[in-house]
Amino acid sequence: MRLIPLIIAGIVTAFMYYFIIERDSLLAFASTETATEDGAEPAAEETVEIASNVVRVVAMHSEARQIDSAVIVRGETEAERQIDVLAETSGLVTSQPLRKGAFVEKDQIICEIDPGTRPSTLAEAKARLIEANAGVPTAMARVQEASARLDEAKINDNAASKLSKDGFASETRVASTQATVRAAEAAVAAATSGLDSAQAGIQAAEARVASAQKEIDRLTVRAPFAGLLESDTAEFGSLLQAQGPNGAHCATIIQLNPIKLVGFVPETEVNRVEQGAFGGARLASGVEVRGQVTFISRAADPTTRTFRVELEVPNDDLSIRDGQTAEIIIAAEGKSAHLLPQSALTLNDSGQLGVRVVTKDNEADFVPVTVLRDTIDGIWLAGLPEKADVIIIGQEYVVAGVPVEASYQETNE
Incomplete structure (x- = not known):
């Protein structure tokens, strides 16, 4: 039972040997057989020479074209603004809650707090202000x-x-009048100090009134901007404690119009992105959007060495949500490139990516290339001369300097 696998392995080994090591002899044999079937009898030496020196390949005439070069990064959508609205004072909520998902306008009331004794405090402060003002005329x-x-x-x-x-008045009278002057000056200083004190009392009373009024104003919590409620507002009857560990949380509001597209560009590509450049994105849901670059970070992320880039996109119908995955394309300066089949790409002995071309001397050569864009019609490559004959079939069987016989494939423009 073990003999059959050994026989099969021997046959496969012999076949691989002749196909790889003795490939030239097989090609020569095949050429001879073809010629015999056609009725021709070429010389054996001529057949072997053609097979060993020239390799037949398929190539295409390619000419460079100007394309819009784009920077492509993966990112996500991000709300233009998001804020946790906190109450600045403590008290019981007296307003009915608004449910999450509701749209609120700027300055719309979203939470109201029971005033308690705050109006009395304000009235007392105003009374003290009146009293302080009354002391100023006196x-x-x-x-x-x-x-x-x-x-x-x-x-x-x-x-x-x-x-x-x-000689009509004594020195005693003179001293007495001078003492009277000093006493009058002291009285003026005391009266002036009393006036300053009264004015200071007015300022203190005004500050107490302003503080009491501000405390009352804080009882009404308003939306700082128009947006959507990401959470319910505080429940009726709940206690908001401004000094608590989480603050007096009233609601969370996000602004989705416009919305931001956030991506992180590698340091090798960041210089190609410009402020105000047009761009677009395809979301994971298939929706395509367009916008402009509004921000390019000047500091790289210390871990990834990438730079944050933001695009602003209209979102009038609020259909784009915060945190959706997006493939972002940012327009950059155009480049000259060749559109070739992806199968034309190969590697040289150093592992460098490139294509093989047919030279004017009908020899194969290797040209390193840079991939600019991959499309359904082919791959755009930079690094080739303006015109090039690129080998698209047989490039793996030749190296630089090998003579080739190319047949050319028509290109579909």
Whole structure:
């Protein structure tokens, strides 16, 4: 039973030997047989020479064309804005909740909080402000009275000083009038200080009024922008605690119009992307969208060494959701390229990607290429000369310098 597998293995080995090692002899034998069937009797030496020196291949005439070169990256959609709306004060919710998915306009009320004693606090602050304002006229009157007495004391002092020089007043009277002036100056300083204190009291009262009014304003939580509710608003009767670990959470709002396309471009391609460049994307759902580049990061991601790029896309019907996978294509400067079948690609001994071409001397040569774009019609390649005869069948059986006999395939433009 083991003899049959051994026989089969021997036959396969012999076949592979003649097909690979003795390939030239087989080709020569096949050429001889073909010639015999056609009634011709070519010389054996001529047949062997043709088979060993020239390799028949199929090639195509290719001419470079200008194409729009694009940067292609994978990314996702991202809401233009998303925010957790938090209440800035504590209290019981008195408004009926809005359910998630509802659309809210800018400045629309989404949560209302019970005012409690806050109106009383505001009334008290306003009363203290009125009281502080009432004290200002009295303080000003005292300043004016003290100033008048100071003027009178200065006049008396001046008169006493002149009489003393003429011998009509004693030095005691002069000293008394000077003391009166000093006392009047002190009274003016005290009255001025009282006026400053009254004005400071007004400012303090105004600050208390503003604080109380702000606290009341915080009872009404409004939407900062138009968007969709991503969560229910706070339930009626629930307690919002502004000092809690999670804050006083009222709702989450996202803005989806316009929506952003976010991708990460490799550092080798980032210089090809420009601010304002047009681009588009195909979402995982099959929807195609178009937009413009609005942001290119100046700092690379430390892990991936890629740069964040954002495109802004209209989303009037809100059909595009946040977080959808997208294949993003960004327009870049055009390049000269050849459209060839993908099967024409090959590797040289160094593992470099390229194609084999037919030279003017009818010899094979290897040309390194760069893949620009892969389409259903073929693959766009850069790196070839303006015109080239590219081998599309048989390129794996020749190397640089081998003579070839090419038959050309018509191209479909």
